[in-house]
Amino acid sequence: MPLSFILRAMLLPKNLLRMTAIFVFTSVLAFSQAAPSWKVKPEWVRAHEMFLASDALRGRGSATPDELLAATYVASQFKRLGIKPGLPDGSYIQRVQLVEPVIQGKVTIAPSHPSNFAPLEEGKDFSLTRTNGESASGALVKVTRENVETVAFRSGNVVLLSEDFGGQTRSLMRRAVMAGAKVILRLDASLTPAMLQERANNPAALRPHLPGSSGSVIGGGFTIVGLTGDAVTRLSKLSDGTDLSLRISAKEEPRYTYNAVGVLPGKESGKLGKAILLSAHLDHLGTGEPVNGDAIYNGANDDASGTTAVIELAHALAAGATPQRTVYFVCYGSEELGGLGSTYFREHTPVPLDQIAANLEFEMIGNQDPKMPKGRMLLTGWGRSNLGPTLVQHGALLGDDPYPEQRFFERSDNYPLALKGVVAQTAAGWGTPPTYHKPDDDIEHLNFDFMTEAIQSLIEPVRWLANSDFVPQWLPGEQPKEH
Numbered sequence: 001m002p003l004s005f006i007l008r009a010m011l012l013p014k015n016l017l018r019m020t021a022i023f024v025f026t027s028v029l030a031f032s033q034a035a036p037s038w039k040v041k042p043e044w045v046r047a048h049e050m051f052l053a054s055d056a057l058r059g060r061g062s063a064t065p066d067e068l069l070a071a072t073y074v075a076s077q078f079k080r081l082g083i084k085p086g087l088p089d090g091s092y093i094q095r096v097q098l099v100e101p102v103i104q105g106k107v108t109i110a111p112s113h114p115s116n117f118a119p120l121e122e123g124k125d126f127s128l129t130r131t132n133g134e135s136a137s138g139a140l141v142k143v144t145r146e147n148v149e150t151v152a153f154r155s156g157n158v159v160l161l162s163e164d165f166g167g168q169t170r171s172l173m174r175r176a177v178m179a180g181a182k183v184i185l186r187l188d189a190s191l192t193p194a195m196l197q198e199r200a201n202n203p204a205a206l207r208p209h210l211p212g213s214s215g216s217v218i219g220g221g222f223t224i225v226g227l228t229g230d231a232v233t234r235l236s237k238l239s240d241g242t243d244l245s246l247r248i249s250a251k252e253e254p255r256y257t258y259n260a261v262g263v264l265p266g267k268e269s270g271k272l273g274k275a276i277l278l279s280a281h282l283d284h285l286g287t288g289e290p291v292n293g294d295a296i297y298n299g300a301n302d303d304a305s306g307t308t309a310v311i312e313l314a315h316a317l318a319a320g321a322t323p324q325r326t327v328y329f330v331c332y333g334s335e336e337l338g339g340l341g342s343t344y345f346r347e348h349t350p351v352p353l354d355q356i357a358a359n360l361e362f363e364m365i366g367n368q369d370p371k372m373p374k375g376r377m378l379l380t381g382w383g384r385s386n387l388g389p390t391l392v393q394h395g396a397l398l399g400d401d402p403y404p405e406q407r408f409f410e411r412s413d414n415y416p417l418a419l420k421g422v423v424a425q426t427a428a429g430w431g432t433p434p435t436y437h438k439p440d441d442d443i444e445h446l447n448f449d450f451m452t453e454a455i456q457s458l459i460e461p462v463r464w465l466a467n468s469d470f471v472p473q474w475l476p477g478e479q480p481k482e483h
């Protein structure tokens with residue numbers, strides 16, 4: 001309270017003085033709630049998106065030079081904001097070597113045991129939609145209109161979607177992959193001989209992976225195949241449970257992906273359980289199949305929006321008083337290939353994993369979810385730990401994930417760390433927007449008001465977390481385990 005005000009108050013009658021004191025007290029309280037110590041400017045948010053989601057970055061394809069451009073942008077923003085290099089060698093960018101399979105010779109599908117079934121051939125009977133380049137074999141499970149609601153999948157299955165299940169296809173494939181299916185064969189009635197031949201020469205289907213592991217913890221280790229109608233007819237004649245083999249011979253070429261890593265050292269740096277990790281992913285799908293003449297998958301929402309959140313949280317925290325805890329800011333590469341950047345990071349962290357108290361990942365915060373209350377984001381794995389409810393007690397606009405069937409908790413960079421015990425969860429806006437993984441996930445389809453407010457709403461709760469000694473815990477039985 002300014003001194004002149006006190007002097008003036010001393011001249012007032014007693015009851016008026018009391019009223020004045022109440023008024024001053026309440027207005028100070030109102031002021032402290034209404035005016036946050038930091039205000040995120042909409043133009044900062046827009047500026048990051050203007051670059052990251054621009055056509056110049058060609059969709060920030062995983063493990064491409066475009067992804068490195070995005071990582072370099074994040075690193076240069078960290079530098080500008082006073083965020084220190086997060087890696088022990090004094091750099092901001094962690095280069096991660098991947099291997100990319102390069103197919104040698106013909107890929108075939110046939111029963112594993114000798115039979116009179118003439119093998120199906122790539123380029124003639126099918127095309128590879130995506131593959132890690134590894135041969136696989138397993139028991140055939142045929143999905144038809146009759147059994148689609150009840151069919152069960154097991155680890156190692158080769159799944160045949162013998163009809164076009166339309167909007168159900170994606171969730172069917174997800175169910176199969178989550179159960180551990182290795183190969184998914186699906187009818188693609190649109191395949192023409194010319195397309196089959198062209199795709200056989202197109203290496204886009206090949207999925208880079210970390211050396212020594214063909215898959216990934218977010219489920220990268222499977223192959224999807226598009227089949228002609230004739231090929232489906234032939235496979236449908238085999239009985240369920242037939243051991244079916246996909247035969248691929250591939251050599252491995254090196255590819256690189258990039259994580260941008262910054263750190264704001266806290267006053268208590270070095271104490272156990274004290275660091276906080278704020279993260280997002282840099283990459284998106286790059287260029288691909290054109291939709292309405294647009295072949296650039298800009299990923300403005302997925303996940304330039306989360307990357308923007310990490311930069312602006314770094315901005316706010318670096319501009320304030322030094323926090324008690326050390327805060328790491330990490331934007332990963334190759335999330336879209338199955339969390340490869342984050343899986344590498346968890347094995348090569350600048351601090352031991354057990355010194356990370358919590359990880360918050362930010363994904364797709366560019367739109368309001370129609371199922372969530374206005375202005376509120378969902379937190380994946382809400383009921384698994386006490387992190388979300390505690391952040392809400394400190395003002396966070398977070399809530400339970402209304403899409404349990406989507407298994408979002410297992411579908412982002414939080415998951416590889418969660419599997420190693422770190423309480424790691426993802427805050428997201430609209431979980432299932434119509435622009436998801438489409439070329440029109442671009443700046444025009446972002447809700448900048450929502451996004452700016454979403455970032456703003458996270459600042460004080462994150463600042464609290466960085467200054468508290470709160471160590472979130474998994475609730476009993478809720479810590480995820482590697483299957």
Ligand SMILES: [Zn+2]
Binds near residue numbers: 281335412
């Ligand atoms: Zn994403």
